[in-house]
Amino acid sequence: MGRPAKFDRDDAVETAMNIFWARGYEATSVSDLATAMGITRSSFYNSFVSREDIFEESLARYNNTAPDRTLADVEKGDRVLPTIEALMRTLCRERAADKQARGCLVVNCLNEAGGADAAAPGVDRLFNKKIKRLEALLAQARDQEEITQETDVETLARELLAFLCGLNLSSKFIREEASLWAMCESFLEAHDLLVRNPLMDLDVD
Secondary structure (H helix, E strand, O other): OOOOOOOOOHHHHEEEEEHHHHHHOOOOOHHHHHHOOOOOOHHHHHHHHHHHHHHHHHHHHHHHHOHHHHHHHHOOOOOOOHHHHHHHHHHHHHHOOOOOOOOOOOHHHHHHHOOOHOOOHHHHHHHHHHHHHHHHHHHOOOOOHOOOOOHHHHHHHHHHHHHHHHHHHHOOOOHHHHHHHHEEEHHHOOOOOOEEEEEEEHHOO
């Protein structure tokens, strides 16, 4: 039996992403994916080749909608610290609103693997990409005197990513947005990243 006439690849990737997000990579089988999509195993392999391939497609889709997607939109001359703070506020709101308490797909898959070498396909590359992006943004913030010239941006980028990973994990059992934000505010203040005067970002007469 082939694929159903109404098979939609885009919908199938969305379905796969949500299954991986809820269960993790290792706990999700090809049979699980095919059943959720309403197709046979042979049709699955005809469409996606392997579980690894559809996971990478799912990961790319997730990354395009994750809270930290806004970091890719920062251009030269844009202030960086308000963007980082806005990211944290969005993350707190979205994680608290998720009734399934799924946390972050990327963090979940790395956590279940026990290390980058055993992580699901593409996860280690994505983490390295995120670190490099944070390093570039913090270097921009340093150049724009949003943070001190003495700031070690490489170390701070890793600390920031580690905090965001921990926040995503914590959101699985800390369900209140205010509590999650209090953690973020404490981190930002401790690292002198807190935007103390939001009016600086507005055009006022």
